Amino acid sequence: MLTALKGGRVYDPANGVDGEVRDIYLQDGRIVAAPRDGRPADVNYDLTGCVVMAGAIDLHTHIGGGKVNIARSMLPEDHARDLVDGHRHPHAGCGHAAPATRTAGYRYAEMGYVACFEPAMLATNARQAHMEMADTPMVDKGAYVLLGNDDFLLGALRDGRSPGFIRDYVAWTLKAAQALAIKVVNPGGINAFKYNQRQLDLDEQNAAYGVTPRRILTALASAVGELGLAHPLHIHGCNLGVPGNVETTLATIGALEGLRGHLTHIQFHSYGTEGDRKFSSGAARIAEAVNANPNVSVDVGQIMFGRTVTESGDSMRQYAGSAFADPKKWVGMDIECDAGCGVVPFRYRNKNFVNALQWAIGLELFLQVNDPWRIFLTTDHPNGAPFTSYPHLIRLLMDKSFRNDMLATLDPDAAAATILASLDREYSLYEIAIMTRAAPARSLGLEGFGSLGLGARAHVTVYREDENREKMFATPAYVFKDGQLIVRDGRVLEEIHGATHAVHPDYDGAIERELDEYFTRYMTVRKDNQRVADDEIRDGGRGALVLHPVKPA
Amino acid sequence: MQLAARKDAGFDVTRNGCRRAQRGFARAPLAPIPRVEGREASFASAVSHAARLLRAARQPHFAGLGTDVDGMRAAIDLAERCGASLDHAHGETLAAMNRVLQTRGWYATTLAEVRNRADHIVLIGVDLEQRYENLVSRCLRPAASLESARLEGRRITALGPRPAPAAAQPAEHLRCAQDDLVGVLHALLGLLKGAAPDVRRIGSLPLTRLAALAEALRAARYATLVFAPGALAAPREPALTLLCELIDELNRGGRAALLPLGGDDGAQTAQSTCAWLTGYPLRLRVGTRLDYQPEALSTAHVFAKGGADALLWIDAFGTLGAPPAGASGARSVMLGAAAPDADCEVFIPVGTPGLDHAAQLLRTDAVVSLPLAAQRDSGLPSVATVLRALLAEMR
Numbered sequence A: 001m002l003t004a005l006k007g008g009r010v011y012d013p014a015n016g017v018d019g020e021v022r023d024i025y026l027q028d029g030r031i032v033a034a035p036r037d038g039r040p041a042d043v044n045y046d047l048t049g050c051v052v053m054a055g056a057i058d059l060h061t062h063i064g065g066g067k068v069n070i071a072r073s074m075l076p077e078d079h080a081r082d083l084v085d086g087h088r089h090p091h092a093g094c095g096h097a098a099p100a101t102r103t104a105g106y107r108y109a110e111m112g113y114v115a116c117f118e119p120a121m122l123a124t125n126a127r128q129a130h131m132e133m134a135d136t137p138m139v140d141k142g143a144y145v146l147l148g149n150d151d152f153l154l155g156a157l158r159d160g161r162s163p164g165f166i167r168d169y170v171a172w173t174l175k176a177a178q179a180l181a182i183k184v185v186n187p188g189g190i191n192a193f194k195y196n197q198r199q200l201d202l203d204e205q206n207a208a209y210g211v212t213p214r215r216i217l218t219a220l221a222s223a224v225g226e227l228g229l230a231h232p233l234h235i236h237g238c239n240l241g242v243p244g245n246v247e248t249t250l251a252t253i254g255a256l257e258g259l260r261g262h263l264t265h266i267q268f269h270s271y272g273t274e275g276d277r278k279f280s281s282g283a284a285r286i287a288e289a290v291n292a293n294p295n296v297s298v299d300v301g302q303i304m305f306g307r308t309v310t311e312s313g314d315s316m317r318q319y320a321g322s323a324f325a326d327p328k329k330w331v332g333m334d335i336e337c338d339a340g341c342g343v344v345p346f347r348y349r350n351k352n353f354v355n356a357l358q359w360a361i362g363l364e365l366f367l368q369v370n371d372p373w374r375i376f377l378t379t380d381h382p383n384g385a386p387f388t389s390y391p392h393l394i395r396l397l398m399d400k401s402f403r404n405d406m407l408a409t410l411d412p413d414a415a416a417a418t419i420l421a422s423l424d425r426e427y428s429l430y431e432i433a434i435m436t437r438a439a440p441a442r443s444l445g446l447e448g449f450g451s452l453g454l455g456a457r458a459h460v461t462v463y464r465e466d467e468n469r470e471k472m473f474a475t476p477a478y479v480f481k482d483g484q485l486i487v488r489d490g491r492v493l494e495e496i497h498g499a500t501h502a503v504h505p506d507y508d509g510a511i512e513r514e515l516d517e518y519f520t521r522y523m524t525v526r527k528d529n530q531r532v533a534d535d536e537i538r539d540g541g542r543g544a545l546v547l548h549p550v551k552p553a
Numbered sequence B: 001m002q003l004a005a006r007k008d009a010g011f012d013v014t015r016n017g018c019r020r021a022q023r024g025f026a027r028a029p030l031a032p033i034p035r036v037e038g039r040e041a042s043f044a045s046a047v048s049h050a051a052r053l054l055r056a057a058r059q060p061h062f063a064g065l066g067t068d069v070d071g072m073r074a075a076i077d078l079a080e081r082c083g084a085s086l087d088h089a090h091g092e093t094l095a096a097m098n099r100v101l102q103t104r105g106w107y108a109t110t111l112a113e114v115r116n117r118a119d120h121i122v123l124i125g126v127d128l129e130q131r132y133e134n135l136v137s138r139c140l141r142p143a144a145s146l147e148s149a150r151l152e153g154r155r156i157t158a159l160g161p162r163p164a165p166a167a168a169q170p171a172e173h174l175r176c177a178q179d180d181l182v183g184v185l186h187a188l189l190g191l192l193k194g195a196a197p198d199v200r201r202i203g204s205l206p207l208t209r210l211a212a213l214a215e216a217l218r219a220a221r222y223a224t225l226v227f228a229p230g231a232l233a234a235p236r237e238p239a240l241t242l243l244c245e246l247i248d249e250l251n252r253g254g255r256a257a258l259l260p261l262g263g264d265d266g267a268q269t270a271q272s273t274c275a276w277l278t279g280y281p282l283r284l285r286v287g288t289r290l291d292y293q294p295e296a297l298s299t300a301h302v303f304a305k306g307g308a309d310a311l312l313w314i315d316a317f318g319t320l321g322a323p324p325a326g327a328s329g330a331r332s333v334m335l336g337a338a339a340p341d342a343d344c345e346v347f348i349p350v351g352t353p354g355l356d357h358a359a360q361l362l363r364t365d366a367v368v369s370l371p372l373a374a375q376r377d378s379g380l381p382s383v384a385t386v387l388r389a390l391l392a393e394m395r
């Protein structure tokens, strides 16, 4: 079937197309050239007055795994405010901060997203994370597996094992967990918290292993680079949320020494200690460092005012944050000599100085990092805000007067402490298309995604042009996935199931033997039970496994 | 786990199995022949009879829910179709834990952490020999640990009516009745907070021994409180809340965590799968709208007062016995791996996850899930297969 999308204004930065009126043709799940013989399309869409982009990609959103499920179970009152009935969606569901898997999938599709990536999958919890993602319909998905607090890696670094050994272990973990990338969370700090260390700065030693976060970071960033993964090491740095952590973050960028790295939810790592309240914006310095270091990319983790829940592997920092839980409840866990987690409900308030400044710091970062190919639009769902706030965030970026109106509602001391009002930048549609499509596709190595070029996957989102960008981005007119119309006027038409993206880099089989021994001696499952089989992902045909090539150095 | 096939198609567990696993695996499979109103029936006719029964019901209720992840997925989809409520056989324990989760939360740990990191383990009113005997060799007294000094110096305390199992010895025993646990835990918390109760003993337990325990816990590098929510005397929340508070207190200056044991008979699997698919843990009604009512939708309650008029009972592990007596008046469909212990209109024999079909199950800690391969070809369908056939029949 040939589908013609005619007369829309196309924003396709992957191919340098900036708002030209063009026709786009879809056939057999791909973008194809206009038929030369003048053959009419089977279906025509008149997209006059519409904006056309590739399907959007969220490269950092907590959509599946143990801590997400703890949050769901913990927050019936949050669900009750956002019940979705079975007439609205193919299946009933609920949830704003910690939605049901199905509700999350439908809502992502309804915003024009075609792929979502869970950034904090534990190797020990990988099977569950994949089962949850299998039950997240509409979108393609994938996950980054956590390393850097597991006793195996810390032991290997303590023992001075070779870079080749570390690389083999990283490769084994990626394959066993069916992951697309590696994430490190508070390097060594989650482990240190199990030994009652309450903070761990970049050059402080984890007391149990005598290893510093810097050492863990560089070992993992090197291994990821040598394995040739498209996505660099995904870094949730030390000292999340701590005033003054801007210094740690700058030092972390320095510690990479030119190695590629992605610093995630950088907003939470851009705090200074100036002013009466000893809390200030470090955004300008961070933005300057990102601008000066092309090896670094970031996503923002913008906060929005309202209720949400913070879900993090960072048990050390979540323990500290639990004092601010709202409502007053939280769960922390030490997990399987592998990692940890903390789930803390939270309410960001615009009249609270710190929260208001956090909001401003996120926007300052967006507006001061120059290259939209290296900064991605996230709220670290749901840690800064639920992903459903993306259209509002886009409006804040694209509309200075709207932004300033919002700024005027903030705690006045916070408003006085931010330079936001002086930042005139307004994102263009082209830049939005970069940061939500082309750039994440490139960063993750997702062949055929984030592009409307010939041969690309036929993932297309069509918006009705509207001055109010929030309205425009909230309710796409059409969303096509693999050429199939799945959403019309912001409503899911039919439930489909996406594929799972992963990498299986090669490794020396010797690591298998050593891990066999390790699991048998010390763990409570066998190594082979930790491994998620390809067929589990394929799930009897409901799922599909897309393996991406790696390009070893 | 290592299995040896027997002539009757049951299995002997030769390695790594606990007694519960041994019992389950030893059971010979049922003949794959459903029964409708007591008479043998084809699979197709049993399914269509069950579908008619559910369709005719005003308010169906799905219970037992002893099944794997896929079985639970199918149960939720079928429940959505019929507007059924859902409860697990251990729903009372799950609901108690959920109330604590939803009002205050906790700090928990998992099996491998305890095995490798704990230096003081307190077994609180939990009888490991009855249910969790493998825990001793896997966690309490394993052959090896990443922290060998902590393993060698590991202190184990049993607080409750029974001493620690022989294999966990040496272990001290602070004897108290199960019913006294709330008082004991309350006193222990007071001692930790420097507000010792003005009594000599709690039940039969001298306060001095409890004071010594408090001191030891304060000195521990990684204290672990092991308990089984299901073993606590009802109402369970006071004890559960105190356990959480004890850990909070210990974590102020040191490190400690809870290890809750449970999730038996697929309880953790049912609960977790339900939570990700619907957003809510058990118990709830699934239909065009979700209706989370963790107290009112208990199996006992819905048949007593809630107006439920049909029961779908799922027991793929063959461990649950009969449904609660209150349900006996309702029309019922049972899916079981063992012959039913109660009358039912439709009985469909099903395979056991990890024995008759491949399956995924969640472990008690809600972190680790296990892939189980099929061990024999019994011709028995999985719960998911039966429920999906039912769903297709109802469309």
Ligand SMILES: [Zn+2]
Binding pocket: A060, A062, A119, A120, A265, A380, A383
């Ligand atoms: Zn995150």
